[in-house]
Amino acid sequence: MGKTSDATLHQRILSEIEQKITSGDWPPGHRMPFELDLAEHYGCSRMTVNKVMTQLAKAGLIERRKKSGSFVSQPRxxxxxxxxxxxxxxxxxxxxxxxxxxxxxxxxxxxxxxxxxxxxxxxxxxxxxxxxxxxxxxxxxxxxxxxxxxxxxxxxxxxxxxxxxxxxxxxxxxxxxxxxxxxxxxxxxxxxxxxxxxxxxxxxxxxxxxxxxxxxxxxxxxxxxxxxxxxxxxxxxxxx
Missing domain, CATH: 3.40.1410.10 (Chorismate lyase-like)
Incomplete structure (x- = not known):
């Protein structure tokens, strides 16, 4: 998969998860799917998913907790x-x-x-x-x-x-x-x-x-x- 395709897939995953969060489909406190499960769902590497999750965490949309997984953040x-x-x-x-x-x-x-x-x-x-x-x-x-x-x-x-x-x-x-x-x-x-x-x-x-x-x-x-x-x-x- 080339760089352009990687970037397109990254944006698609990011947009779809953001939409689920902002629409309320995944409400505050909702436990996110594990990175391995998301990678399998989108047919991509775990690294691609990890980059998406990192971006979501920096934006304050999710919280990443050691040994517990990732959760949709409470709105602040x-x-x-x-x-x-x-x-x-x-x-x-x-x-x-x-x-x-x-x-x-x-x-x-x-x-x-x-x-x-x-x-x-x-x-x-x-x-x-x-x-x-x-x-x-x-x-x-x-x-x-x-x-x-x-x-x-x-x-x-x-x-x-x-x-x-x-x-x-x-x-x-x-x-x-x-x-x-x-x-x-x-x-x-x-x-x-x-x-x-x-x-x-x-x-x-x-x-x-x-x-x-x-x-x-x-x-x-x-x-x-x-x-x-x-x-x-x-x-x-x-x-x-």
Missing amino acids: SQSAVLEIHDIETEVRALGLEYAYEIGSFSVRRAIEGDLAKLDVSPGDQLAEVSCLHRAAMRPFCLEQRLINLKTVPAAAKPDFSQLSPGAWLLKVIPWSAAEHRIFATGASVDVARCLEIARNEACLVVERRTWSHSGAVTYVRFTYPGDRHALVARFAPVPQ
Whole structure:
């Protein structure tokens, strides 16, 4: 087999395995076929397969474990702490298929517990929504959100059929200020069920409040399984 054919076969194997991973056919944690089995399947040398596996590992798509084999990696996302990011963009940046589903939606009056989350008064109208974001069909992030209907009246009857609540808000109303609070916590029973993880498993929580020139817009709590998300901030020294 010539060099051109070797290169073509290498690319074919790489593309087919990448497709299985990014489509979710081989979900995170899936045990990869052994190199000998892949070599036999593709009718090539083990060296060719090894080069593919090395490339996949460098790209962060698989993990190679001594004596155990290779496994599809858990998706690890990175977002800037000071950015208002969209979960769909975050998931697609990982090369994974994105989907979301609305868990609940209701319109109600603000109660005392809401006042610390949003700059509202008791009795103000709020929209409350929760949704689950998925990456390659697996739970990626749980979103729990309050929206101030005084500032965003359209949120009383929103169209979330094409856009998730966060993406919808970014399109409907510009924000002028934001605040993040970031911490770790153990998964509650309800969160564990939604994210398909064990109760009390470590989770990373990002709470955000945003304002527009008209007033408080939204409070949102994003909960990620702790091994699937990282936060990154870029900054520069203050001029002296």
